[in-house]
Structures are given as structure tokens and as C-alpha cells.
Amino acid sequence: xxxxxxxxxxxxxxxxxxxxxxxxxGGLANSWDYGPLxxxxxxxxxxxxxxxxxxxxxxxxxxxxxxLMNPRVWEASGxxxxxxxPLVDCKxxxxxxxxxxLISDFSKGEVNADLLTKEEMSDYxxxxxxxxxxxxxxxxxPIREFNLLFQTHRGVTKESGLDIYLRPETAQGEYVNFxxxxxxxxxxxxxxxxxxxxxxxxxxxxxxxxxxQIEFEQMEYQWLCHEGQDEKYYEEFKKASKEFFLSMGxxxxxxxxxxxxxxxxxxxxxxxxxxxxPFGWDEVNGIHNRTNYxxxxxxxxxxxxxxxxxxxxxxxxIPYIIENSYGLDRAILAVxxxxxxxxxxxxxxxxxxMHIIPKLAPFKVAVLPLVKKDLSDKAHEIFENLxxxxxxxxxxxxxxxxxxxxxxxxxxxxxxxxDYETLETQTVTIRDRDSMKQxxxxxxxxKDYINNIINK
Ligand code: GAP
Numbered sequence: 508x509x510x511x512x513x514x515x516x517x518x519x520x521x522x523x524x525x526x527x528x529x530x531x532x533g534g535l536a537n538s539w540d541y542g543p544l545x546x547x548x549x550x551x552x553x554x555x556x557x558x559x560x561x562x563x564x565x566x567x568x569x570x571x572x573x574x575l576m577n578p579r580v581w582e583a584s585g586x587x588x589x590x591x592x593p594l595v596d597c598k599x600x601x602x603x604x605x606x607x608x609l610i611s612d613f614s615k616g617e618v619n620a621d622l623l624t625k626e627e628m629s630d631y632x633x634x635x636x637x638x639x640x641x642x643x644x645x646x647x648x649p650i651r652e653f654n655l656l657f658q659t660h661r662g663v664t665k666e667s668g669l670d671i672y673l674r675p676e677t678a679q680g681e682y683v684n685f686x687x688x689x690x691x692x693x694x695x696x697x698x699x700x701x702x703x704x705x706x707x708x709x710x711x712x713x714x715x716x717x718x719x720q721i722e723f724e725q726m727e728y729q730w731l732c733h734e735g736q737d738e739k740y741y742e743e744f745k746k747a748s749k750e751f752f753l754s755m756g757x758x759x760x761x762x763x764x765x766x767x768x769x770x771x772x773x774x775x776x777x778x779x780x781x782x783x784x785p786f787g788w789d790e791v792n793g794i795h796n797r798t799n800y801x802x803x804x805x806x807x808x809x810x811x812x813x814x815x816x817x818x819x820x821x822x823x824x825i826p827y828i829i830e831n832s833y834g835l836d837r838a839i840l841a842v843x844x845x846x847x848x849x850x851x852x853x854x855x856x857x858x859x860x861m862h863i864i865p866k867l868a869p870f871k872v873a874v875l876p877l878v879k880k881d882l883s884d885k886a887h888e889i890f891e892n893l894x895x896x897x898x899x900x901x902x903x904x905x906x907x908x909x910x911x912x913x914x915x916x917x918x919x920x921x922x923x924x925x926d927y928e929t930l931e932t933q934t935v936t937i938r939d940r941d942s943m944k945q946x947x948x949x950x951x952x953x954k955d956y957i958n959n960i961i962n963k
Contacts, residue, residue, distance in 0.1 A: 879904075885930060
């Protein structure tokens with residue numbers, strides 16, 4: 508049985524996946540901390556993404572850029588002028604909302620608020636008496652545009668320094684470095700640049716757990732190509748985004764594309780991949796045909812040429828970019844929502860289990876001595892050997908049944924039990940999380956056995 512959002516949040520908190528940010532001080536809205544299990548899951552997803560996009564694609568390169576960039580970058584990118592949400596406040600209960608979300612929710616998705624101007628959104632709220640989701644009255648302030656950039660200050664005093672921004676996306680670091688990568692890697696078009704890193708947005712509307720945060724991580728991939736090949740690659744990256752989510756164990760019927768009706772004026776095509784969260788379908792990835800807009804703007808604002816010299820034709824031009832942007836935290840949330848459930852067993856018992864695919868599971872295997880007193884030395888020895896290759900849990904407290912359940916609850920695919928026979932025959936039992944079947948195998952075969960399960 509699938510879990511509700513409240514149950515998922517409680518599970519993440521109680522088992523060590525995700526904690527509320529600065530919790531002992533009452534938290535900070537829309538900020539979250541990853542715990543010991545969450546950080547393992549996060550690293551595993553990053554690794555899977557890096558392998559798919561950077562490692563396994565020919566002509567593909569990774570970078571890691573500074574979070575703080577020259578503020579002119581954000582003028583060129585358009586974020587300073589127009590990276591904003593249309594906000595309204597409820598005059599009755601003072602709660603704050605995004606007008607476009609109020610309209611989409613009220614119309615149950617029938618009205619695409621992306622296509623409405625600010626005035627049209629105001630009209631819609633008024634004429635339809637759209638109620639405040641909190642106090643149910645319909646009395647909103649006029650809509651105003653709220654810029655999402657986080658600003659900070661560099662320098663000794665406010666007066667002598669420079670106003671700078673925390674980056675709201677990682678993409679611009681890839682754009683401003685495109686010629687550095689091209690030159691040093693001697694790359695020819697088409698080629699790709701990937702980056703994983705933090706991004707910051709001053710999101711002030713409620714966030715559905717980690718779905719909308721003020722500080723989050725993106726995995727962004729920019730594919731630089733000739734104009735004329737851009738449409739073909741756009742379709743290719745649309746497919747790649749779905750493949751990536753399928754490879755994390757997300758079933759196809761919980762994924763769908765959402766083509767944008769309203770495009771940024773420079774964009775040729777844009778699409779989201781959406782996942783069916785317990786709170787509804789929502790975006791986990793964006794695919795954009797950004798044309799040569801970003802690089803052209805950087806050329807204009809920096810005064811430096813952003814042209815590529817084609818070694819075959821000797822032509823100079825600014826390449827087109829197909830962007831494939833993943834929210835790492837949303838990928839994590841999708842994996843957690845998809846895998847955590849209550850499962851009724853044949854004997855009528857119910858167990859809590861996370862069916863995370865073994866490759867992504869925080870712990871690959873748990874080492875469990877049946878009896879602490881006589882068997883823990885051998886169990887520690889096995890733990891030490893396995894932990895050279897895998898992330899391994901060790902647990903010697905409580906009944907073996909309870910220990911199995913604890914590992915099921917956090918998604919550990921395999922449990923190795925050390926019993927008295929282990930001391931005599933150098934064998935252990937190994938239990939599979941999903942089938943709950945047990946095999947008896949030699950200790951010397953453990954590493955291959957685990958590798959087979961992880962790489963299945
Ligand atoms: N460079 C393009 C770009 O940043 P975006 O659609 O604004 O495009 C890309 O963001 C992805 O980043 C989204 O699909 C989403 O997964 C993630 N994302 C955006 N805002 C977020 C937030 N406030 N919290 C968590 N993830 C977010």
C-alpha cells in the first residue's frame with residue numbers, strides 16, 4: 508500500500524533520510540538536511556547520473572563551477588530582470604501564494620496559468636472568487652512580481668563592495684566556460700558539458716517537503732551543437748530524461764511529458780518530465796532548446812567572443828544548446844515516494860519496506876551476527892572485508908526478525924547472517940529483501956554475490 512506524504516516525511520525523519528533544516532531553532536521554511544541514509548542515496552543518484560551523461564557519452568565533459576559569479580552573468584542571463592513569481596497575499600489570513608498555482612489548483616489543471624498575463628490572472632482570481640486554501644475567503648492583494656534571486660554582498664563595507672547573487676541554476680557556469688572546455692579538451696561540435704551543484708532560489712511559497720526548497724541541487728547537462736541539428740538532439744534528450752528515471756526503478760506509468768505551451772521568447776522548444784507524486788503530477792526535469800541565446804547574451808555583456816571555429820568549414824558561429832536539467836532533490840523524493848510502502852505478507856503480517864533498486868540503496872548489505880557474544884568477532888571481520896567494496900550496515904541488537912525488518916524499512920537489499928555454522932563451515936546465510944528468501948553461501952563468494960545483485 509502506497510504511503511501518504513505525511514507518512515513519507517515521518518519515515519524520512521525517523522530513519523535518517525531527511526531532517527528539517529535547523530530543526531532545534533524551529534526550522535527554516537523550505538530548507539532540509541540529508542541524514543546518514545539520505546546522503547548515501549543522494550551520492551548514488553549523482554553517480555548514476557554522472558555515469559550516464561558524463562562518463563558514458565563520447566565527447567562529454569564534467570566541470571564544477573563557483574556558486575558566486577560576477578553579477579553581470581545574471582544580467583546577461585535575464586535573471587536580474589525577470590526571474591520572478593507572480594505572488595498574492597490573502598488579505599484575511601496573510602498567507603502568501605503563487606497566483607499561477609492558485610489558478611491551476613482551482614481549475615484542476617483546466618486553465619494553464621502559464622499562458623495568462625498578470626492582469627488576466629488577477630481577473631480570473633476575482634471573477635471566479637478563487638478561495639484562499641487556508642482561510643477559504645477570497646480577498647487577495649494585487650499580483651506583484653517577486654524576484655527569486657538571493658542577493659548577498661561582497662566587500663568590507665556595504666558601501667564599498669559589490670552586490671552579488673547566489674546562483675539560481677548551475678547552467679550559466681557551463682555557458683561561460685564553454686570555450687575553456689572546448690579548447691582544453693580539443694572538443695568538436697557536438698559535445699556536452701555536465702555539472703552537479705547547489706542552486707538557490709528565494710522560494711517563499713510552501714514546498715511539499717523537499718520538492719520546492721530554497722537551497723537545492725541540480726544536475727545539468729548542456730549539449731552544444733550546430734543549428735539545424737538542435738531539433739533532433741532535443742528529441743534525443745527528451746528520451747534520455749525518461750530513461751534516467753526508468754533506470755532508477757520508477758515505473759513508466761508514473762512518468763509523463765509536459766510540453767510547454769508558453770515559451771521564453773528565445774526558446775525554440777521546452778518540456779518537463781513529470782512524476783506522479785502523492786500530491787499530484789509535478790516536474791522533476793526540464794528539457795530546453797535554448798538556441799544560441801545564452802551564449803549570444805554572454806558575448807554581448809562580456810565583450811568576449813563566444814564563437815566556435817569549425818575546423819572543417821572554417822566558419823565561426825555561436826552554437827545552439829539543448830539543456831537537460833534535473834533537480835537532484837526531486838529525483839531523490841521520487842525514488843523515496845516510489846519505493847516506500849506497507850506490504851502485506853502471505854501470513855497476513857504487514858511489513859514496512861523500501862523497494863529501492865539495489866544500485867541506489869543507501870546500504871547494500873547488512874551484517875548481522877545471530878548471537879552477539881560468540882559471533883561478533885567473525886561478523887566484524889566480515890564487515891571489514893565487505894566495507895572495502897560496499898556501504899555496509901552492522902547491527903547486533905534485538906532479535907534477528909526485528910533486525911531484518913529494520914533493514915527492509917530502509918531499503919537494504921541483502922542481509923548476511925552469521926551463525927554457529929559460519930565458524931565451522933565458513934558459510935553465511937544471505938537474505939533477499941524483496942523475496943525474503945535465504946541462501947547459504949561461502950564467505951568467499953559474498954563479494955561476487957552482492958555485485959551480481961547490485962548490477963542486475
Ligand atoms: N537551467 C534551467 C533550469 O534551472 P528550471 O526548470 O528552473 O530550469 C530545473 O529548474 C530543475 O531544477 C527542475 O526541473 C527541478 O527539478 C529543479 N528545481 C527547480 N527549482 C527547485 C526548487 N526550488 N527546489 C528543488 N528543485 C528545484
